[in-house]
Structures are given as C-alpha cells and as structure tokens.
Amino acid sequence: MSAAAESRLQALDGVLDGQHATAALADELFSVVDALGAQPALRRALSDPSTPDEVRAQLAESLFGQRLGGTTVTVIAQAARARWGSSSSFIAAIERQGVRALLRAAQDEGKLDELEDQLFKVERLVDANPELRQALADRVTPVQGRKDLLSGLLQGRVLEATRQLARRAVEARQRTFALTVEGYLAMAAALRERAIATVTTAIPLTDEQEARLKTVLSRQVGRDVNLRVVLDPTVIGGVRVSLGDEVIEGTVAARLDDAQRKLA
CATH class of the missing domain: 1.10.10 (Arc Repressor Mutant, subunit A)
Incomplete structure (x- = not known):
C-alpha cells in the first residue's frame, strides 16, 4: 500500500475514532457497502476523481442523510471526500470502518x-x-x-x-x-497498539513457554505481542515465529537446512 493510500485510511480511521462505535453503526456501514456493491453507477458517482471532493461529499449526505444515523453519514461523507484511486478501494475503505466499529464496540464491552x-x-x-x-x-x-x-x-x-x-x-x-x-x-x-506473532509448532506450548515467548518478542518489537499458535505436525522440533515480515526459524528442519547450505 502506498504512503498516500495509508494516509487516507488513517484519516478516515480518525473520523470513526471521534465517534461512539456501536454494533448498530457497523450494521449501517455494512449496509452502505452492500448497496454500493450492488449499484455500480452509485459507487462511481461517489468515488469519481473528476468530480470535486466537496460535491461527492454533499452527494453522499443527500443520499444517506435521511436514512442513516448522523455518525454513519459523517464517515461516508468523509470517505466520499477522499480520492481512493478506484471504486473498489472506496468500498473497502468504508467496510474497514464497519469492521473497526465492531471491534471498538467489543473493546468497550x-x-x-x-x-x-x-x-x-x-x-x-x-x-x-x-x-x-x-x-x-x-x-x-x-x-x-x-x-x-x-x-x-x-x-x-x-x-x-x-x-x-x-x-x-x-x-x-x-x-x-x-x-x-x-x-x-x-x-x-x-x-490496543499490539503486534501479532504467529507461532507454528508441532505440539502445544505450555503456559510458561507462551509467557516467555511473549516477553522475548515484546522486548524485541517494543510493544505487547499477541500470540497465534498454529499446530503443524510437519514441524520437526522447535517453533517457527512469523512477526510481520520477519520469520524466526527455531525448528530442527531449519537448522539442518542451514547446516547443509554451509557445507555446500
């Protein structure tokens, strides 16, 4: 994703974060996504870069203002105001806010x-x-x-x-x-400003092993880490940890492969 696209998403995230997130808000945002998905002319009109930004925002407000809650309309209008590059990116940006609304509502609860x-x-x-x-x-x-x-x-x-x-x-x-x-x-x-680490192992980790691994990884990335443990019987001893783009191999198979490369 380009820096410009990331910036647009963060700006829209900020709009949602300034509102009270509820399951009802998520439902309305998803209903807009489904409506846009079913009506190509509508999604093109709301995302057409040749139309002035404020005109697109005003169109969104006129279309949804009488049918949806004020918070939903605020998010949709801001999404319409931005330039996404394609109508599919526009829809995906709105759906992202529906997902985030559900997640934030769950967090509040x-x-x-x-x-x-x-x-x-x-x-x-x-x-x-x-x-x-x-x-x-x-x-x-x-x-x-x-x-x-x-x-x-x-x-x-x-x-x-x-x-x-x-x-x-x-x-x-x-x-x-x-x-x-x-x-x-x-x-x-x-x-919650956490990172995600996927841990692949042949056998389940004990609570103590998970706690130690979390501590080590959190220290490495400078923030709390959520572990996602995947059991894979083909892993020969040890664990494989994926943290973002980084893969940390601690398996017997990986060490054997490394030894073979050094001997070759």
Whole structure:
C-alpha cells in the first residue's frame, strides 16, 4: 500500500475514532457497502476523481442523510471526500470502518480478547477443512449462500460480532478468506497498539513457554505481542515465529537446512 493510500485510511480511521462505535453503526456501514456493491453507477458517482471532493461529499449526505444515523453519514461523507484511486478501494475503505466499529464496540464491552480468539479459531477451522475452504471460495455459488453456510456453522457458538465478521470475510476483499480474517485481527491488535506473532509448532506450548515467548518478542518489537499458535505436525522440533515480515526459524528442519547450505 502506498504512503498516500495509508494516509487516507488513517484519516478516515480518525473520523470513526471521534465517534461512539456501536454494533448498530457497523450494521449501517455494512449496509452502505452492500448497496454500493450492488449499484455500480452509485459507487462511481461517489468515488469519481473528476468530480470535486466537496460535491461527492454533499452527494453522499443527500443520499444517506435521511436514512442513516448522523455518525454513519459523517464517515461516508468523509470517505466520499477522499480520492481512493478506484471504486473498489472506496468500498473497502468504508467496510474497514464497519469492521473497526465492531471491534471498538467489543473493546468497550470488554469482549475484544474473546472476539479475537474466536476469529482466529474460525480461520484455522476453515484452513483445516479443504471442502469448507473450497466451498467458501467458490465464485460460482452466490456469495449470500456462502455466507449463510459459514454463518450456520457458527450460529450459537460464537459472539454475534464474530459471526458477522466471519460472514463479511467470505467476500475475501484481501484475496482469500484467511487473509481477510488476518486483516481483521491486525486491526484488532492495532486498536490496543499490539503486534501479532504467529507461532507454528508441532505440539502445544505450555503456559510458561507462551509467557516467555511473549516477553522475548515484546522486548524485541517494543510493544505487547499477541500470540497465534498454529499446530503443524510437519514441524520437526522447535517453533517457527512469523512477526510481520520477519520469520524466526527455531525448528530442527531449519537448522539442518542451514547446516547443509554451509557445507555446500
């Protein structure tokens, strides 16, 4: 993502952060995303860079002002005022705010940890089930049907916010369901100024091992770290840690590969 695009997203984040986040706000933002997705002419009109910024913002206010809450209209108008480069980027920016509204509402209710843990488990469930993963990615099947499939599996088993985010992730705006969920988890970590480390290991870590690893990684990056532990029986001893773009190999296989390279 370019620095300019990142700056636009941060500015829109700031608009939402100045409002009271609720599940109802998220619902309204998602309803706008769905409406824009179904109406190409509308999304082009609100994101056309040849139209003056304030004209696009005023159009958003006139279209949604009588039907949606004031907070929602404020966010949509600001999104319309910015220049995103494409209508798809415009829609993705609004959906991001819907996701962040749900995450912030969960944080206010003291449920963000539970939501993060559930989202991660849903991602792993889909990843571990090839038939389910293929069904959710099948573009021949209408997206509503795919959403309902996953929603039915999660009904009554997770927080409503978790189920709603999982449904949104089926559209895979970040190329795949898994990458989209990872994006949600990154947003959740950012709300609390934390980093995410994915730990791949053949056997579960003990509480003491997790605590030690968290301490070491937090010291390394200078902020708290959330661990996402992935069990992989093909890992031969030790652990593999992915922290952002950095991969720390501590497995027997990695050390053997390194030894072979040095001997070659």
